[in-house]
Amino acid sequence: MQNKTNKGTLVKWQDDKGFGFIKSATDGKEIFLHISAIPKASRRPQVGDTIIYQLTTQDNGKFKADSARIEGVKLQNFSNKQNTTRHQKNSLLTKLVGFIGILIGISAMVIISDKVNPSKSPPIIQSIANPNCKIKGNISQTSGKRYYHVPGMEDYESTTIDPSYGEKWFCTEQEAISQGWVKAPR
Numbered sequence: 001m002q003n004k005t006n007k008g009t010l011v012k013w014q015d016d017k018g019f020g021f022i023k024s025a026t027d028g029k030e031i032f033l034h035i036s037a038i039p040k041a042s043r044r045p046q047v048g049d050t051i052i053y054q055l056t057t058q059d060n061g062k063f064k065a066d067s068a069r070i071e072g073v074k075l076q077n078f079s080n081k082q083n084t085t086r087h088q089k090n091s092l093l094t095k096l097v098g099f100i101g102i103l104i105g106i107s108a109m110v111i112i113s114d115k116v117n118p119s120k121s122p123p124i125i126q127s128i129a130n131p132n133c134k135i136k137g138n139i140s141q142t143s144g145k146r147y148y149h150v151p152g153m154e155d156y157e158s159t160t161i162d163p164s165y166g167e168k169w170f171c172t173e174q175e176a177i178s179q180g181w182v183k184a185p186r
Contacts, residue, residue: 004054005052005054006025006026006031006053006054006055006065007025007026007050007051007052007053007071008022008024008025008050008051008053008065009022009023009025009049009051010022010033010045010046010047010048010049010051011023011030011047012030012047013045013046013047018035019032019033019034019035020033020047021033022051022053022065029063031063031064031065032058032062032063032064032065033045033053033064033065033068034064034065037053037064037065037066037067037068038068038069038070040069041070041076042073042075043070043073045070049070049071049073050071050072051065051068051070051071052068052069052071053065053066053067053068053069054067054068132171133169133170133171134150134151135148135149135150135151135169135170135171135172135175135176136148136149136156136159136169136170137161137168137169137170137176137179137181138159138160138161138184139165139166145182146180146181146182147181147182147183147184148173148176148177148181148182148183148184150173153184153186154186155184155186
């Protein structure tokens, strides 16, 4: 009885559990049907559907339907689905490569512009590492004003610099002033 094509009517179906039973057209016996046995159907099975299947034996000795299809129901065209998925993956990859290209382009422009027209102030990392840059550019939390502090001022030691807030180090007072910072009152 194995690998023979059989036909029957779906008499019980529990869609939430994905299984049911086919009443065999030849002997009237109920045959177990799992949703995984009909992977290419364009819709879920329904009671009353005619099911064409191959009868196989489970490990426990009971029969089940395998390689099943619902008679009269079109099969899904998986090649189109795979092509669509492949196209979506390629489209995402193209966008990612484009984004990386933009980042590389911007980075290159920043590096080139820095070489062609270097800033008078050193980069943040160099300012932090450069022992000559001791002027602290601090933004007031209450007023939002941009103040610079020179060593020896009253608040110099307690002032911390957080570059993520736009605060920075300067090497000269003139550099701080030229960038719009004002000397702190104390």
